[in-house]
Amino acid sequence: MTLTTDLPARTGTAPAPGEPLLRISGLGVSYGAGARVLTGVDLDARAGEILGVIGETGSGKTTLARAVVGLAPVVEGRITVDGHDRTALRGRALREARRGGLVQYMFQDPLRSLDPDLTVRQLIGEPLAVAGVARQGREPEVLAALDRVGLDRALADRTPGRLSGGQRQRVALARAIVTRPRLLLADEPVSALDASNRNHVLRLLDRLRRELDLAIVVISHDLDSLAGIADRIAVLYRGRLVEQGPAEPVLDRPLHPYSALLAASAPGLDRRRRADLALLRTPAQASPPGAACVFAHRCPFADADCAALPASRPHGPGHSAACHHAPDWRTRRPR
Ligand SMILES: Nc1ncnc2c1ncn2[C@@H]1O[C@H](COP(=O)(O)OP(=O)(O)OP(=O)(O)O)[C@@H](O)[C@H]1O
Ligand SMILES: [Mg+2]
Structure with a gap:
C-alpha cells in the first residue's frame, strides 16, 4: 500500500521478534456484581496470523473483542498490543489510542454499524478523519481500500441501504483496514452472508493478513467458517477458554x-x-x-x-x- 498520508505517529517500543502482537493474560470481564462474562482468558495472536475464536451464543466472544478495544469492563488481567498495555486505557488515553488506528474492531452487525446517511466514501474516510488526515489526503487511501477489498470504485457515492449484504461487509472491512491497523478484530464477519459471499470474504481476510502482515482475530459461532482460514483456534465456553491450539488438531483431534x-x-x-x-x-x-x-x-x-x-x-x-x-x-x- 502506498503511504500517502500521515497517520498519527505510533510511538513506543515494538515487541521483540517472535513476540505476539496481541497478548491477553488472565483476562476477566464483569458487567457489574455477579455478571461475570469472562474469566482467566489467556490468548495470543501474532502478526500475519488468523486466530479463530469459537463458542456458542453468549459464551463471551464479542465481549473478548470489546475488551481489547476498551469497550468492556475489564476487572482483572492484562491486554497488550504491540507491547503497549491497553488494559487501563481510559478517557483521553483511550481516545488517543483509537485515533492511532492500530487496532480495528469490525462490529458483529454490518448494517447497524454503518451510518445509513453516509456514502461509502465518507464511511471509509471516517477513521482517517478521526486520525486527523486532511480531506485531500483521504481520497487516495479510500480508493486504495476499496481496491483492496474488491469493491468497484463506482460504489463510492452510494449509501449502505443501496448495497448488497456482501458489499456492505466489504465496506465494513475497508473501513477497518484504511488506517493500516496491525490487529483486526472481526466479529462474526460472515455469519450474515450466503455461502458464496462467505467464501469471498473469508478468502479476502486470508489475503489481507498476508498483504498487510495483519493479525486477525475472527470470531465465529460456526466452525466451518474458521476451518479454511484460521491458523489457530480458541474455544470459549461460558466465558472460559476450554481449548486452544493449531487449527488442524483442534478440529480433527479435539x-x-x-x-x-x-x-x-x-x-x-x-x-x-x-x-x-x-x-x-x-x-x-x-x-x-x-x-x-x-x-x-x-x-x-x-x-x-x-x-x-x-x-x-x-x-x-x-x-x-x-x-x-x-x-x-x-x-x-x-x-
Ligand atoms: N453490556 C452488557 N451488560 C450486561 N451483560 C452483557 C453485556 N454485553 C453482553 N453481556 C452478557 O455477556 C455474555 C456474553 O455476551 P457476548 O455478546 O460476549 O456473547 P457472544 O459470544 O458474542 O454471543 P453471540 O454469539 O450471540 O454474539 C452474555 O451472557 C450477555 O448477555
Ligand atoms: Mg457476539
Whole structure:
C-alpha cells in the first residue's frame, strides 16, 4: 500500500521478534456484581496470523473483542498490543489510542454499524478523519481500500441501504483496514452472508493478513467458517477458554469434550466425529454435585475429579485444554 498520508505517529517500543502482537493474560470481564462474562482468558495472536475464536451464543466472544478495544469492563488481567498495555486505557488515553488506528474492531452487525446517511466514501474516510488526515489526503487511501477489498470504485457515492449484504461487509472491512491497523478484530464477519459471499470474504481476510502482515482475530459461532482460514483456534465456553491450539488438531483431534461436540456437530461428519457425537450425547444423570468445571453439566464424563476447576494443560505443540480427562475421555464410560 502506498503511504500517502500521515497517520498519527505510533510511538513506543515494538515487541521483540517472535513476540505476539496481541497478548491477553488472565483476562476477566464483569458487567457489574455477579455478571461475570469472562474469566482467566489467556490468548495470543501474532502478526500475519488468523486466530479463530469459537463458542456458542453468549459464551463471551464479542465481549473478548470489546475488551481489547476498551469497550468492556475489564476487572482483572492484562491486554497488550504491540507491547503497549491497553488494559487501563481510559478517557483521553483511550481516545488517543483509537485515533492511532492500530487496532480495528469490525462490529458483529454490518448494517447497524454503518451510518445509513453516509456514502461509502465518507464511511471509509471516517477513521482517517478521526486520525486527523486532511480531506485531500483521504481520497487516495479510500480508493486504495476499496481496491483492496474488491469493491468497484463506482460504489463510492452510494449509501449502505443501496448495497448488497456482501458489499456492505466489504465496506465494513475497508473501513477497518484504511488506517493500516496491525490487529483486526472481526466479529462474526460472515455469519450474515450466503455461502458464496462467505467464501469471498473469508478468502479476502486470508489475503489481507498476508498483504498487510495483519493479525486477525475472527470470531465465529460456526466452525466451518474458521476451518479454511484460521491458523489457530480458541474455544470459549461460558466465558472460559476450554481449548486452544493449531487449527488442524483442534478440529480433527479435539482434546476437550466441548470442542469435540462442536466439531462433531459441524456438517461433513467423518467417522471419528460421528463416533464423538454418539459419545457426547446429553448425559443421562445430573452432573456430580459441586462440579467446578463449566462444562460438567453437559459432560457425560464429569465425575468427582471435576469438582476442582481444571487448569489449562498442554497436550501437544501449542495445543492445550482445560479438562481433567483430556485427552482420554473417549475411553471412559459415560455417566
Ligand atoms: N453490556 C452488557 N451488560 C450486561 N451483560 C452483557 C453485556 N454485553 C453482553 N453481556 C452478557 O455477556 C455474555 C456474553 O455476551 P457476548 O455478546 O460476549 O456473547 P457472544 O459470544 O458474542 O454471543 P453471540 O454469539 O450471540 O454474539 C452474555 O451472557 C450477555 O448477555
Ligand atoms: Mg457476539
